Amino acid sequence: MLATRFGLRAIGAVHENAFGTMLALKGDVIDLVPLGEAVTEPKTVGPAFLDEAAAFFG
Secondary structure (H helix, E strand, O other): OHHHHHHHHHHHHHHOOOOOEEEEEEOOEEEEEEHHHHOOOOOOOOHHHHHHHHHHHO
């Protein structure tokens, strides 16, 4: 369901000519974020995320 929501929002972003942005999940809202804002600092993930990823990628 989340992938479908991202896809629909991406289509909306194209219709809005929102180039130079990316989609971000903020709580339960999929929002547009300027790329410059998205890359200002490194983002880290915790051990729980890595454990979940290991279930898919080993």
